[in-house]
Amino acid sequence: VAWSTKQLATLAGVTLRTVRWYHEAGLLDEPERAANGYKQYRIAHLVRVLRIKRLTDLGLTPARIRTVGSGPPANAFELLDRELAATIERLQAVRAELALVADGSASVDLPAGFSTTRRDLTDADRSLILLYSRVFDDEFMAQLRRAVDRERTDAERDFDDLRPDAAESVRADVAARYGAHVAGLAAELPALADARPHLLDASGAGTALIDRAIDELYNPAQLDVLARIR
């Protein structure tokens, strides 16, 4: 005339472990025991399990289900609804990002919004841009994005392809042409010319990081070219 734990679970459409978890979580009273120690569940327990299940299906945690019993339940549902709305909004933003990634308007190797449709970036460029996003403000990043969004010039290509052991004459040539290219960009995009006002952290850690990154990411010939341009 009474149900075992397994039977109760089956009737309620949950697992054995779930029923036991409801006991452990203090949501469900333990039933009486038969002489052999077997639990004896009755209608009231089944109804309770079904009610708990209804609430967990709505997304309430056990801790909240306990408070629903005590406090004004409307508040719990209002709070839950606001949280759901926020979660949905966040997931939709992620989906929008994923859509941009799918059609090439964004890349997972780069900060949000950076496109790679116009040019291939070297791994050094990708790394640097990611680091810039931790160091500089949105205005700087917006101007950088515009610079990245252009076709690559021959001067840039030569700089990217520069061999570590490039001869002095080659380095001088690349420095002249790449320097002119950088100067042209700087004239048009002032944040790239003077990045200091765009640092997120005024302590100097940002510039130190970028200097170091450049030092580790570019080869000796490229570093020499950059030094000549400065």
Next chain:
Amino acid sequence: VAWSTKQLATLAGVTLRTVRWYHEAGLLDEPERAANGYKQYRIAHLVRVLRIKRLTDLGLTPARIRTVGSGPPANAFELLDRELAATIERLQAVRAELALVADGSASVDLPAGFSTTRRDLTDADRSLILLYSRVFDDEFMAQLRRAVDRERTDAERDFDDLRPDAAESVRADVAARYGAHVAGLAAELPALADARPHLLDASGAGTALIDRAIDELYNPAQLDVLARIR
């Protein structure tokens, strides 16, 4: 010239523990150690952490981030996008339910869709309806919903309020009037008259459960009335 774990974490905008977790999860190579055993992180590690962070912000799990490196990454993002769409849909359905609960068109004590705007239900009624939803199909529940959605009649009220020790004459009177009410409902809502075709499980477990629930939920006088009606 190299960073400690704490410094790397700060530069990347994550916690110490997160960096260590990336090591444990096999996402991030361990750096070289100084003579004293301190870890020495460099630019490549920072870039790697920032890339991992970008992917986890998009909702990828470490297990998937590992496969993004190997397999075709587009698949991972497509899969993720489908999952996000499904999650959003589920959360929106929950919000719709919550809205119904908020305006009284549904109750958390009852199966989805049951309203309590037209009448107060006794606790026995609420319990029974919840149990019915585990035993009967949607057509039965739809007809039951229509029955519940009506104003309560005097006969129902008298049945609900029947005292356990009600006198014979009172029980006979309630049985006559409540029986007429039930007969009227049955004529209009055929599923309530003959529920057997609407059982989800043909084994007889369903009717046994309901019989037992009625036995535990109603008092002796009410059970006597129900017996007379049958």
Next chain:
DNA sequence: TTGCTCCTCACGTCACGTGAGGTGGC
């Protein structure tokens, strides 16, 4: 006796948070 069910520990999951306890650097 065999096969099935019941019971109670108790570890595993996931992405970390949070000490515990010991050592190095200034």
Next chain:
DNA sequence: TTGCTCCTCACGTCACGTGAGGTGGC
């Protein structure tokens, strides 16, 4: 010596899943 940082265990979180090991019922 003191205060700060670094290191490596290792337990806790949440809602259960999944055995392990022992007993009862037929």
